[in-house]
Amino acid sequence: MANSILLDESWKEVLKEEFEKPYFQELKAFLVDEKRRNESIFPPGNKIFAALDQTPFDKVKVVILGQDPYHGPGQANGLCFSVNKEIALPPSLKNIFKELHADIGMNIPKYGDLSEWAEQGVLLLNSVLTVRANQPASHQNKGWENFTDTIIRTLSQKKEHLIFMLWGAFAKSKKSLIDSNLHCILEAAHPSPFSAHSGFFGCNHFSKANAYLKENNKVPIDWNLNS
Numbered sequence: 001m002a003n004s005i006l007l008d009e010s011w012k013e014v015l016k017e018e019f020e021k022p023y024f025q026e027l028k029a030f031l032v033d034e035k036r037r038n039e040s041i042f043p044p045g046n047k048i049f050a051a052l053d054q055t056p057f058d059k060v061k062v063v064i065l066g067q068d069p070y071h072g073p074g075q076a077n078g079l080c081f082s083v084n085k086e087i088a089l090p091p092s093l094k095n096i097f098k099e100l101h102a103d104i105g106m107n108i109p110k111y112g113d114l115s116e117w118a119e120q121g122v123l124l125l126n127s128v129l130t131v132r133a134n135q136p137a138s139h140q141n142k143g144w145e146n147f148t149d150t151i152i153r154t155l156s157q158k159k160e161h162l163i164f165m166l167w168g169a170f171a172k173s174k175k176s177l178i179d180s181n182l183h184c185i186l187e188a189a190h191p192s193p194f195s196a197h198s199g200f201f202g203c204n205h206f207s208k209a210n211a212y213l214k215e216n217n218k219v220p221i222d223w224n225l226n227s
Contacts, residue, residue: 007049010057014158018150027143031130040133042069043076050078051125052151054118060155061121061218062163062209065171068128071136079124081191082114095191095200100223103204109225120221125151127170152177159183161216163209167191167200184212 018024034041043050066080070090075083081093089097089112100106118124127148132138155162156178164183166172168190178185186208189199210220 006046006053008053008056011049011052014057014154015147015150018147021146023143023146027147030139030142034132040073041130041139042071042073042133043078043130047076047078048129051080051118051123054079054115055121055123057155059121060123060159060162061213062165062221063123063125063152063155064165065152065167065174066124066126067170068126068137068140069131071131071134071138073133076131077113077115078129079114079118080126081112082124083112085111085113087112091193092191092196095193095196099191099196099201099203100206102201103206104223106224111226114225116225117221117223122221123155127174149174149177156183161212161218163212165205165209168195184209 031041064080069076069078069080070083075087075090077084081090081096083090083093093112097106097108101108114122114124125148128137128140128142128144129148130139130144152164152174160182162183164174164178164185166175166185166187171190172187175185175187186203186205188203188205189195191200206221206223213220
């Protein structure tokens with residue numbers, strides 16, 4: 001399975017044991033069955049592991065955690081909170097950009113593709129990597145959570161001085177997987193319109209992340225998109 005996945009080699013090495021575990025084989029069988037039944041699954045197959053493929057293990061500096069992919073046609077591109085360039089900005093992403101503008105003065109981008117962040121070492125990881133069209137959370141509890149929890153735990157154990165941005169209750173539930181003595185954990189409300197005013201706006205996570213990177217002799221992230 002690992003050999004057929006469009007995935008950076010560094011992650012294939014780190015996760016090679018996961019691909020052979022029973023839960024992953026069951027997950028694979030579930031996805032094959034979804035395809036057999038002609039279900040529309042997002043993101044497209046070649047983008048399921050885009051977060052890992054675009055941000056190699058050795059280059060990870062910041063981890064932003066999402067829950068599951070966007071379920072509307074053409075939206076999901078494998079990076080949490082990110083959408084393809086021709087797609088209108090979803091509400092949570094609009095609020096992320098508003099906070100970036102308030103925090104570091106970033107101009108509001110015209111598009112929501114966050115690949116430029118991924119290429120700089122921002123791992124944009126959803127807990128669940130696939131979803132059925134127009135059915136949010138339809139692929140939860142099928143095995144993806146085991147896989148992505150292992151990713152978070154492995155990053156915590158094998159790297160130092162990462163920044164984990166945990167937005168909302170779901171992301172905060174992953175805090176127990178992270179060694180707070182080795183890494184910087186930034187917590188805030190979710191950027192959704194339902195909660196952004198309860199602590200996401202004004203969290204200054206982006207400037208805090210860059211300050212932490214500089215303190216640990218790492219190149220800061222250029223958060224500006226299409227600038």
